[in-house]
Amino acid sequence: MRAVVFERFGERAEVREVPDPVPAAGGVVVRVEATGLCRSDWHGWMGHDPDIVLPHVPGHELAGVVEAVGAGVTGWRAGDRVTSPFVCACGSCAECAAGQQQVCTRQTQPGFTHWGSFAEYVALEHADVNLVAVPEELSYATAAALGCRFATAYRAVVERGRVAAGEWVAVHGCGGVGLSAVMIAVAAGARVVAVDTAAGALELARRFGAAHAVDATNGDTAAAVREVTGGGAHLSLDALGSPVTAAASVDGLRRRGRHVQVGLLPAAGGGTVLPMERVIGWELEVLGSHGMAAHAYPPMLELVRSGALRPDLLVTSTIPLGAAPAALAAMGTAPGRGMTVVLPGAPGTAG
Known part of the structure; x- marks a missing residue:
């Protein structure tokens, strides 16, 4: 698959061919249709996150289609439209048992603890805990915006605030x-x-x-x-x-x-x-406030479905995968207006 890869912190990433991921037991591989470009990705690229091991593929706000399903997954199958919180929970620790998956003690985070979604495919663990169904009427670009920034803001304002x-x-x-x-x-x-x-x-x-x-x-x-x-x-x-x-x-x-x-x-x-x-x-x-658990998405999605919330209006630009390295680097000096979403399947400039 094609993916955005960086070898050193703060140095220009490039698009290259890397091995396709395979689903772990309990996990899935998602074909990435859209992935948001977030300032957290910039922090990771700059070396501000201790979990990142080089070489690395960033990206944590994603939406797409389940491509492959690992052993033991019961709630999802190939072809399902999905998104996921950026905090992927284990589902079995004390915090998860209390419904607080956003602070799971064994959490994984695509684009930080493992390779992320600036790629054609991404692997996600514990799918039955972490995936969220994307309604048919929601575009992938809009759904990608929910996984980190919009869901994080929703919980910060409504629940924490x-x-x-x-x-x-x-x-x-x-x-x-x-x-x-x-x-x-x-x-x-x-x-x-x-x-x-x-x-x-x-x-x-x-x-x-x-x-x-x-x-x-x-x-x-x-x-x-x-x-x-x-x-x-x-x-x-x-x-x-x-x-x-x-x-x-x-x-x-x-x-x-x-x-x-x-x-x-x-x-x-x-x-x-x-x-x-x-x-x-x-x-x-x-x-x-640290993200939002997958099980907490339905009330927010219902407000989106009803038109009371319009996250689609926050997506101010879409770019192909080849443009992502330059856009990632530019976030340090020009964070930009609204949200930029990367479309890995779109034609565009080579990295």
Whole structure:
């Protein structure tokens, strides 16, 4: 099969021929019809993830068709349209038994713990726990957007953030996760303040229902959020993942507000400093959110099916597999607007 492969962290990947994967017992091989290009892929390419062993194939937001089924799989067969969370659970640890597969202690992650979906085929383990059926009316490009960014934002806003109608929600960083969070919070009846440095990203956030847009290049963003919300956000998300945006998200809350950290933060460079004196004095909640389990998808999919949520509008570009190496490298300096989706079967530039 053709796949995007990199041999060294931070050096240009290339498209090459590699062996086809085979399904493990309990697993499947999926023919990849679409796979999202996510900033987490960039972090992996840069060497920020300790699980990656070189050479490596990135990619973790995928949708496609079951190509082959391993021994013991009972719920899926060749030809099924599927997607999967980026956290693939074991199904048998204590966390899985409690229904919290997104924090499985033996989790695997395509594109991180093993070769991922920037390829014509990808292998996934524990299929009966991790696969999600893709409705016929949903395109593969839209389904690929659900597996990481949209599903992650949905759980961060709805379950972890406990959004309520009429609340103020601040979203720091309006890439794929952030724009998803804007759309989901608006659908829940919240008033949203979108924060970003890019005019195009803020324009999209307004298009998806944000009541206010704050240009993060113009001074103190936390103060701006507090001003437009009349005292601070009830719920705030760092959807980008940087020490600056994480601190601003916490600092822009009102008393007893809730901060949800969604964007990955760099482990190096001294870590992330949050205004903990405010967390204590104002009884703020600081929460993490890590994807969403496969069994939790149906309510979100029903909102997508009904048209209440429109993840298809977040897909702003599609590219062939051959264009993925350059697009991956560019995420470090130009994250882009909305979501870019790679179509491995589409004709295009060779890598």
